[in-house]
Amino acid sequence: MEAAVAGAGGAGLTRWQAAALSAVAGWVWAASFYDLTRRARALVQPWVTRRVHAETPAILRFQRLQHKLLDNFFSVLSCVVSVPFYTGFLPLLFWSGHNKLARQMTLLMALCDYLGNSVKDMISAPRPCSPPVRRVTATEDEKENAMEYGLPSSHALNTVCLMGYLLHYVLTYGDAGNVMIAAGLSLAFLFVMLIGIARIYLGMHSLIDVIAGICFGIVILAFWLVVHDHVDAFVVSGQNVASFWAGLSLLMCFAYPKPEFPTPSFEYHTAFNGVAFGIVYGIQQTYFHFHTPDAPLIFSSRLPLLAFAGRVLVGIPTILVVKFCSKALSKWLLPVMCSTLGIPIVSSCYVPALKVDNSSKNKPDAKQGAGYLQRVFSLFPQKAYDVDTGIRFVQYASLAWSVVDLVPAIFTHLNL
Numbered sequence: 001m002e003a004a005v006a007g008a009g010g011a012g013l014t015r016w017q018a019a020a021l022s023a024v025a026g027w028v029w030a031a032s033f034y035d036l037t038r039r040a041r042a043l044v045q046p047w048v049t050r051r052v053h054a055e056t057p058a059i060l061r062f063q064r065l066q067h068k069l070l071d072n073f074f075s076v077l078s079c080v081v082s083v084p085f086y087t088g089f090l091p092l093l094f095w096s097g098h099n100k101l102a103r104q105m106t107l108l109m110a111l112c113d114y115l116g117n118s119v120k121d122m123i124s125a126p127r128p129c130s131p132p133v134r135r136v137t138a139t140e141d142e143k144e145n146a147m148e149y150g151l152p153s154s155h156a157l158n159t160v161c162l163m164g165y166l167l168h169y170v171l172t173y174g175d176a177g178n179v180m181i182a183a184g185l186s187l188a189f190l191f192v193m194l195i196g197i198a199r200i201y202l203g204m205h206s207l208i209d210v211i212a213g214i215c216f217g218i219v220i221l222a223f224w225l226v227v228h229d230h231v232d233a234f235v236v237s238g239q240n241v242a243s244f245w246a247g248l249s250l251l252m253c254f255a256y257p258k259p260e261f262p263t264p265s266f267e268y269h270t271a272f273n274g275v276a277f278g279i280v281y282g283i284q285q286t287y288f289h290f291h292t293p294d295a296p297l298i299f300s301s302r303l304p305l306l307a308f309a310g311r312v313l314v315g316i317p318t319i320l321v322v323k324f325c326s327k328a329l330s331k332w333l334l335p336v337m338c339s340t341l342g343i344p345i346v347s348s349c350y351v352p353a354l355k356v357d358n359s360s361k362n363k364p365d366a367k368q369g370a371g372y373l374q375r376v377f378s379l380f381p382q383k384a385y386d387v388d389t390g391i392r393f394v395q396y397a398s399l400a401w402s403v404v405d406l407v408p409a410i411f412t413h414l415n416l
Helices: 002-010 015-033 036-054 056-065 068-079 083-095 099-123 140-145 154-173 178-201 207-237 241-255 265-290 305-341 372-377 387-414
Strands: none
Touching: 015 036, 015 241, 036 056, 036 099, 036 207, 056 178, 068 140, 068 178, 083 099, 083 305, 083 387, 099 154, 099 207, 099 265, 154 178, 154 207, 178 207, 207 265, 241 265, 241 387, 265 387, 305 387
């Protein structure tokens, strides 16, 4: 495995890049060989489970305040830091001219999603029992969230990082006086507290989940504020950015811990992993064309509100078409490529012909050839790979690439 990475380094990666990929690959091997996920879960899960069950009476007392207005208010509030929100908000941030903020927010949210969901699935701790706890799932997104494990609260974690980085950005690049700093800190604190209260009121999390989410968020935010300028400099002008990030994205899929029972968390990670790669690749290719600091900002004479509205009307349908087409193409192409290379694959959703029933899922597939890549991939923990992961990665990477490359090119052509 390390030899393969070293070979990649000889093909163009720098020493630190090859060393970083080797370290991640080594961690994947060690975690599998020593069964680190199961060992960590055995230590932490019982304690967290007891805490969640012990908090049930307190949650029930809190939910006595239930009211339809509170249900709607907290449900809408939770949507503000959900995956659909990022999907709509981040492209608009790019197209409004705030390119540095947009790419940093995208990478930060991808990091939050990966680490938060990794801890969720590693610990595999339950959410509050429903019933007796009343669980409010007003949207399809919330219903999927309810299928995930509990600790930490992703909403609390993401809110800390989202509000914290936005506050840092405004205070760094704006005219910030003492009053503005105090107001910003107060608003961020209030929003985090409201999200935490909302998750408990809606029956989605216990107090220990919310506290863990806030603590993890503070740690991730502190780390990001140290490295974000270095990451941004690497993305816009670094060497071998695309090849390094592609290798890192692949290894991150293998480094993800296996949960006690399947949840949608890995699907969310794969989507954000693809978005991060698509953004990085697109920015690397087109930074000096569309994403320099002198790009037109919304509400300026170069980008009035009407022109921005035109960008939205053109951009949103375009990225949706790209996502649809890339999904259709990858559903056809990836299985063919894997079959040709002898990589054993199954499909849990996207490719009906590759679905495996329970009676045969543990049997070897005689139709799969034992190619070189299959022997290389046998170093990783899985014996057969879910092609849906690759399809999901490609479609979201294509969507993100279109946000920062294809769509801005269309804007230029249309003088928007």
